Amino acid sequence: MARRVAKPPASADLDARKATILEAVVTEHIDTAQPVGSSSVASNADLSVSPATVRSEMVALEREGYLAQPHTSAGRVPTDKGYRYFVDHLSDATVGSAQQRQVAEFFAHVRGEVEDVLEQTSTLLSEMTSYTSLVVGAGHGHATILSAQLVSLDANHQLLVTVFSDGAVTKHSVFTPYAILPSDVAEASRQINALLLGTSLEHRVQVPSRSDQVASLVRDAVATLHAESPTVEGEQVFIGGSSRVAEAFNGVETVRKVLAILEQELLVVSLVQDVLESGSSVAIGSEHGYESLASCALIVAPVTIDGQRAGAVGLLGPTRMKYREALAAAQLVSEQLSRHFVGEDERVQ
Amino acid sequence: MARRVAKPPASADLDARKATILEAVVTEHIDTAQPVGSSSVASNADLSVSPATVRSEMVALEREGYLAQPHTSAGRVPTDKGYRYFVDHLSDATVGSAQQRQVAEFFAHVRGEVEDVLEQTSTLLSEMTSYTSLVVGAGHGHATILSAQLVSLDANHQLLVTVFSDGAVTKHSVFTPYAILPSDVAEASRQINALLLGTSLEHRVQVPSRSDQVASLVRDAVATLHAESPTVEGEQVFIGGSSRVAEAFNGVETVRKVLAILEQELLVVSLVQDVLESGSSVAIGSEHGYESLASCALIVAPVTIDGQRAGAVGLLGPTRMKYREALAAAQLVSEQLSRHFVGEDERVQ
DNA sequence: TGTTAGCACTCGATTCTACCGAGTGCCAAC
DNA sequence: GTTGGCACTCGGTAGAATCGAGTGCTAACA
Known part of the structure; x- marks a missing residue:
């Protein structure tokens, strides 16, 4: 608390x-x-x-x-x-019991992959508060690779499918100008898997530089995977209730500016990140550096798993937003979300 | 044409x-x-x-x-x-040569997975026209399964990773209340792969009903995969320039309503689908059934691969939108997009 | 019969005025 | 330090006057 x-x-x-x-x-x-x-x-x-x-x-x-x-x-x-x-100087508030039940209900019944849960959470938060909500999922930069398989789409197109320890799955297509035999793809897949298993995107592996077809395919595939920026990539943003922006401000121009910001995922991620790192849970008006958000306030609450920051939830409203309720809602949802991911086992069945 | x-x-x-x-x-x-x-x-x-x-x-x-x-x-x-x-009765128009270059430039340089291309295309379209753009990617209901692997996250959590012939990758977590041995997971993975290989989500496979742990894991995993609705799931929508909505209408309330529609992906998909199926490329005002979009016009253009409908691009603007330019832009981009996916090989390298 | 000029009329938009009243700043008295 | 009193400010609203773009109609014309 x-x-x-x-x-x-x-x-x-x-x-x-x-x-x-x-x-x-x-x-x-x-x-x-x-x-x-x-x-x-x-x-x-x-x-x-x-x-x-x-x-x-x-x-x-x-x-x-x-x-x-x-x-x-x-x-x-x-x-x-x-x-x-x-x-x-706000006294801590808790959300009303009706809303508490709503949140409990929600987390008791959500199913599906992490992305689905986050997406639905963003809708929940926005509906609870009538503000636009932001839910940021952590990137998988430090997750280790559990599996990396090369699947052949056709002789020239392979797909590298990578599974991470946090449950994330990525795909990267690898194109070869020459046709490759299925057996060679299988061999490359084995090598890639052996090479990447247990590594993370932060710590890149060295690829042996032989010059046969299989080796060059392996090299291409690994290079494609590593081409992802480990910090930003994989950080997903889910925005709920963007139409609320239109309610919050009466100037059409302000609405436009705010929406324009929300369109840029990277910007939203770093915005939330910045506020989170400032140690505050609220950024008001010009406190975050964005000119276009001068009439906005942003509330953030971190989502943690095992003490590790694993994402965040946020609420974007006008500076004259209902801070007490919004803070309480963000707080409650972020806690429940944190708990949801560690406690998933017990609740499913 | x-x-x-x-x-x-x-x-x-x-x-x-x-x-x-x-x-x-x-x-x-x-x-x-x-x-x-x-x-x-x-x-x-x-x-x-x-x-x-x-x-x-x-x-x-x-x-x-x-x-x-x-x-x-x-x-x-x-x-x-x-x-x-x-x-x-509009005479066909082509887009200006500057824009044509812009589009050619874009498609000559886009890289990345299908999703990334579609997303960037939506931005392109919206920037070309100053209207909100919709890009719908086809679902993978009739694509065949190329690979289905079970990856173990921990003793109780497995992840079913499925690769489709159209390059789509899905993941589904499978929870087992009992701990499962890695060797059993591997065995189940083999069985699942054998079972699903070459099938599509439209034609579901029968799963043999033995009662050992491996068999029940196989059953759970396949059931989870099949739980997806084959028609709607996997159809992705990318919306570009939603802030343009605020420019197009002067009533804040109209803006809110339109944004509220855009928030619902399923609705957008079926909206585009409906217009496409009506045989028309434009829906004006109340022609599409949605009350909230009464002051909007929607332009659509199908994206086809090998004659198969593989998605669509759309533009949403006020009824008083610049039809000629917008139609031409949608037309051009959808053509280029279609060509992009079949002609990918030649251009890479 | 179709076209046109002329003209009275309509009605939103703009401007101006008057005025109300919420709210201020200041000051003298308590 | 607090308060009541009071003059003053200024946005908002209401009403009146005006403007003008645009109409509908009619009578005349080709």
Whole structure:
């Protein structure tokens, strides 16, 4: 349950009353999407002071960068810094029991390969929260190879099928300009398997350099496999509820920009990775470097298997998103997902 | 080059002048997104008649359902029927030479597995046209099995890796509540391979029902494989430029609906399939049954390998999309894609 | 009979004005 | 330090006036 973030960038704590006021402003603005005035803060938040007092505090909060005024004579709106303070001082929340049941139900009944589970999880998360969800599956860079077989499609096309210890399967076609005998393919397959068994993509094997046809096929096949970048490749992203983007923002242009980001898988992976590595579980507004996501907040939660980071789940919403609920949902789902993969045995039958 | 559609639903041909006027209205409205008035038609289209004459023709066109008036004293806007007529009488166009080079360039340099090629093709199509693209890869229901291997992840988890004649590879995990000896897995793998070799998912094999551990593992594995629906499974959809949806429509709600449709892969597959089977290459407005896509037009072009339908490419845009260019682009790309897969040998090396 | 010019009319879009009211900033009093 | 009072600001809304693109109709013309 250690979700707390290690990142408040030296934002000196506010005194209790300022904090209460800030929280009230953030909460109400998240709710209404409107600037919040001093009087509604004074009446809603349980501080028994007059609007005038609230006002003077708000001036201070604005000076310190937590609030902003769209224009004179409008209420206040939280800045990114304001949201940051709010999130950093959020009391931990748990998701409602109905949703807990929904998640339990889901994980009790999902079947299928890892990819299917992740895909469906992304849909689950998005439906729970009404935000766009990101589910990132780990790459298989450090998984060891359990099997590598060459299968002949025709005399010129072989397919290298590799099975990794984490259950991932990859295929790579290998083309030979000359026709190859089935027996030679079989022999190459044996050699490749012997060569690669137990290795990982991170630690590449040396291929003996003989010059017969079989050897050159072996070389080609292994080279093709190794051509994959071990870090990025195999990291899969599943995006759930991308249509939610259209609900979250009212400017069509903003929607377009956000969707454009989501289209680039690599970018999404590194975005999630960055936030994860920053030690925080939330990136607000411009905290992640992406201009186009300036009006977004991103929540992430790591998925771990045996203490190893094995992926992550994320939620993308507007900066005025419902942090408490979204954090709780991401937290719960990532935990359950982690548990799902280690505990698979017990539950299946 | 046989793109012409077999579908004009008994829309009696318009006389030459009406046709010219309709075309002018459609063209201008596609360009400007504004209602088109009689005077601009009279001056732009090369029919030497006065606006008054055009007006009376427009009244007729409206009565016949080709045009509509947003309100009295506004110009005319094409109806779905109007677009349909326009598309059905479109002179074939070819894409600009710059784009032709772009496509040739692309197909000369793409490398990688089928999936990668399709994915990149979807990006290409979307960038060429500024519309959202759909690329559907065929399922492997009728491909024969070239190899089926059982790989042991651990004593309780086996992975059935199946290679199909079309180069597709699937994996299915098989769980056994009891620990299985590596030698038994190997034996089961042999049996499975022997059993499935040369079969397809459409024609399922009978599994002998002995009751030892190996036999039951074989049974489980084959059952898991056969559990896939042969028709739908394996049909992959690649969507390129989904952010273009946000450009194409100005209502946020429309954008949301369209995105929601695109999220459902199965739905997209059957949508494309339906249009393809209707014999037409364009579905406009409500012609495809989907309420949420009422303001969309969908262009499809089949991808064939050896005369067999092997997939399709599509473009999704607003009903006022640039049909000529989009049709030409889809046409060109689908042809090149078809050629790419049969001609792969010659080009590599 | 088909075409055209002329003209009154319609109706959305734009602009302007007035005005309301939520909310502020400031100040004097408590 | 807190509060009530008060003048002030300024976005939003409503109504009126205006503009103009475009229509439908009619009467005249070829």
